[in-house]
Amino acid sequence: MSTWLDRPLSFAGRVIINQDNNLISKVINIKEPVFIIPNVCIHFNRQINNGYAYNIANDMQPLVSQDKQFDYINDKISHALNIEKKDIINYDLFLYNFEKGYLWGENNEFISSPRLDDLECAFIESESLIDIDNDKNINVGVFFDNEEVGSSSLQGANSDFLVNTLKRINNALNFSEEDFLCAISKSFMISSDNAHAVHPSNSSLTDPDNKVYMNKGIVIKFNASQSYTSDGLTSAYMQKLCIDSNIPYQFFTNRADIRGGSTLGNISLGQLSLRSVDIGLGQLAMHSSFETAGSEDIVYLYEVLKTFYTK
Missing domain, CATH: 3.40.630.10 (Zn peptidases)
Structure with a gap:
């Protein structure tokens, strides 16, 4: 898990939208860095170089904004697909490392x-x-x-x-x-x-x-x-x-x-x-x-x- 931390991440996947009262599947890929999973600084975790068991629930949460009212995911999807947010029904989205090869x-x-x-x-x-x-x-x-x-x-x-x-x-x-x-x-x-x-x-x-x-x-x-x-x-x-x-x-x-x-x-x-x-x-x-x-x-x-x- 540690290789995912402190790297630029984006997301991609499938979005289910309502289009003319039909459920339509759309593939989406946000081709820009939008997340980071930040490490705890060594000053607060001085034993990390001796081995550290990452807690999936606490340590692997991606950061996208400090504004808790910010509906970033749906805003990004609606803009990328040129649809209104109300037409987004559901999605299967996954983070990926945005670094280039x-x-x-x-x-x-x-x-x-x-x-x-x-x-x-x-x-x-x-x-x-x-x-x-x-x-x-x-x-x-x-x-x-x-x-x-x-x-x-x-x-x-x-x-x-x-x-x-x-x-x-x-x-x-x-x-x-x-x-x-x-x-x-x-x-x-x-x-x-x-x-x-x-x-x-x-x-x-x-x-x-x-x-x-x-x-x-x-x-x-x-x-x-x-x-x-x-x-x-x-x-x-x-x-x-x-x-x-x-x-x-x-x-x-x-x-x-x-x-x-x-x-x-x-x-x-x-x-x-x-x-x-x-x-x-x-x-x-x-x-x-x-x-x-x-x-x-x-x-x-x-x-x-x-x-x-x-x-």
Whole structure:
């Protein structure tokens, strides 16, 4: 939580408005800094550098104004959407770090930005899908929401959104149920979500035999508890894709005594059984409000995914 403090924040999301007596959904993004979550100064919290447990209710409240009568949120929404405040019915709004991303390092080999995990892979995947030309296969890119809160929402990976969409495509092409099941059995999924690179000051947190570095290529991820979907066959296919694309690759698994995260790959397989591999790009400070990754890896993943979609 601490990385959210003392940074410029804005808000974005969905607003439900009344328009001609109908409920209309509008996407909104206030593209300017409007909030700060201020830290308590060290004079009032002199033990903070020895470790501090932030209280969500007290310490994480954003400041927008000292005027308690100021209806800032609704004023900002009505101005941005060019509507009257009385027409605002409800909204789903979220704070985000307003800081801009940038390249840095001796040769601009690093990129730092909010939300690299996992908009980095999502962006690369969408760009590679758009840029290929393949009329022999049905290529699919799917992006789920609510990963960090369980994926059990309407738009989460644990919903039937993906399988139902694929079935509708199958039906629109006048294929049978058997055709659909056969197509799924011959399909392959790449679950792309960033991976932990070796921290320069804390390398002991990484498995000594599976160290991941930024700008060293695609990361193929394994986990004995099946929190990643990779196995011997699917990782071999991924390795071949990298070799065919002349792209470097590396392997990741957590230290045996440190529990890692999971991805949407294995959650999706609960709804749709097909071969899958979990990959990602090495990064630092995952889940910080400002993360760091390797700029060269962006090109590596783009080229590999173009090869995948073409074949």
